[in-house]
Amino acid sequence: MSASISSLRGFAGRRPWVATTVLLALPATWFVVFYLAALVSLFVSAFWQVDSLTGDIVHVWTLDNFRLLLSEPTYRHVALRTVFLAASVTLTDAVLAWPFALFMVRHAGTRTRTALMAAVTVPLWCSYLARVYAWRLILSHDGALNWALHVLHLPDQKIAYTNWAIWLVFSYLWLPFMILPVAAALERISPTLLEASADLGASEFTTLRRVLLPLAVPGLVAGSIFTFSLTLGDFITPMLVGGAGSDFIGNVVYASVGVANNVPFAAAFAVLPLLVMAAYLLLARRLGAFEAL
């Protein structure tokens, strides 16, 4: 065994391209077959149609799917709702994560810091579905939140099964994905820069605004890639906590595949978040987010 490995090593050592090929073959195959091929077949099938009687895919090139998407205001509303909520969730998480990460990295002692880090990551160990259902129980008419409001003699909240509920649950779900990269970015800022800022007479607030915040932007943008793309592609949370008129792009895609068996139309609609994310990633790269990952 070890002899064969060392002989292989010797062989590869003499021919470096062999080692490179062996190393890269598996990930490259994986990337081409499962990633690129899937994307290409998605894109290609967006130009086909389905025979409504037999459910077979008709391989005739047509732009009908895209025409329907663009001409029907409902699909525009669905797309705008999805992008708007994804942006709102991202903004909310950025606002919440920034002070939290700052305190965790810059001000908390070692033990507090460990405890906070655990508090951020522990929910990730729990099933996504369990957490969404928990929110459903909290927000429902006879749920925990209304019970608490009732005890405090406050009026009932009515956000269960609305877009507000979707926003709240998404903001909760993806918050750790914003906190972690922001904390990492803040941690990387050298203390000497802060000392220099203080030596030059800047107040704490000025240092925060002109040194810490700009240097943490790549972390914020990196986190926003997670919060934005995770919200953009989700369909379970809108299905479980959304109300009437809460469909996301993912819900229409899910219904087109799982209910109407219309894969081509689903593929056409799925191209949209792909384009949105591509534009977003290009922007993120310009803001230096990839160095913060």
Add this chain to the structure above:
Amino acid sequence: MHCRGKLKMHKKEEVRLVGRAAPPDPRLSFACTQIRTAAIVILLASTAAGAQEMTAIGPGEGALNVVAWEGYMQDDWAKPFEQQTGCKLHHKYAGSSDEMVALMRQGGGGLYDLVSASGDASLRLIFGRNVAPINISLIPAWKDFVPDLQSPSFNTVKGVHFGVSYEWGPNVLLWNTDKIKPPPDSWAAIYNQANAGQITVPDNAIQIADAALYLSKAKPDLGITDPFELTQSQMDAVVALLQQQKALLKKYWSLASDAVDLFRNGDAAIGAAWPYMTNTLRDAGAHVAETIPREGATGWADSWMLSAHAQHPNCAYMWINFVTTPHVQAQQALSFGETPANTKACADMDKLAAGSCAKYHADAPADYFKRISFWKTPVRQCGNGESTCLDYSAWQQAWQLVKG
């Protein structure tokens, strides 16, 4: 033009082959589609003649994969079945007929062996060649079925059985008796501003028929005679009503358990539901009541259908035989709140719950049968000879547009 000439000939042939049950699908824009449809029908007939159906039930394969309505695979009868036959059950609950059709077509059709298809899914499965003929002589309970359900047009084509009838029942108006007073007796209640914010209806394109049924009585000048046969102008009126309703809704429910949660947690107080939810909610101590409103109701008649690519056909036949026995028929009927196909189930129903046979009209179904507009797949043919009605893909699109 070449295609059109042929089309007429094939159309005639098709009608002769399968009669009323097999309307061609003329939705697709390109001209030759109907020829293909006709070809499928001919192919279908030849498949049936080729008698691929089973001649005897062999030993079980040890497993059975089932797509069913929620509540159709309860432990009360699923566990005894597994013990008796050694067929391990794996089930997937579907929330709509569309989902059932999609599941039976996924992955080339070999993923599931059986499906409990309603009348609006069964023909799509038959013409999609997704289901196999069933040898009815291997189903001893069949001779005890209600005559209307032995060879109904939605599961039997040209004398070939593609499904075995199971149970049938109405979609009911369900409400919370503490919050909704006096008891409603019209579907108007789920379109009424007074109930805003506490209404729920199924997330299902066939729900359009419920609104159409209501409009057929509330606005007779629209001329709706069959809630599954709607012209464009009738559909526009129905969609307008549904869009008004959307503003009053708490949620479109997609799984039966969703609807139960909504009522149990006080989020919804009235809605369109199945008797299954009434029973489940009452078991949980909720104060609910149900009715078939004075406009009548839509309903379902379900059949067990065998996948054309079933991996476990012997277990599938064993399951059909097991669940069509009077005892399981009665258990299923009471658990879901529906009516069994097997007339012998009446005694078992009364044994399980006194008076239940009469309650579910299992003893005299003919009159009750007429109050229900059974789910069927909308097609272009209106039933009055005209071809101006909207087909199901138009319904699905209209539904997505209503939901927004």
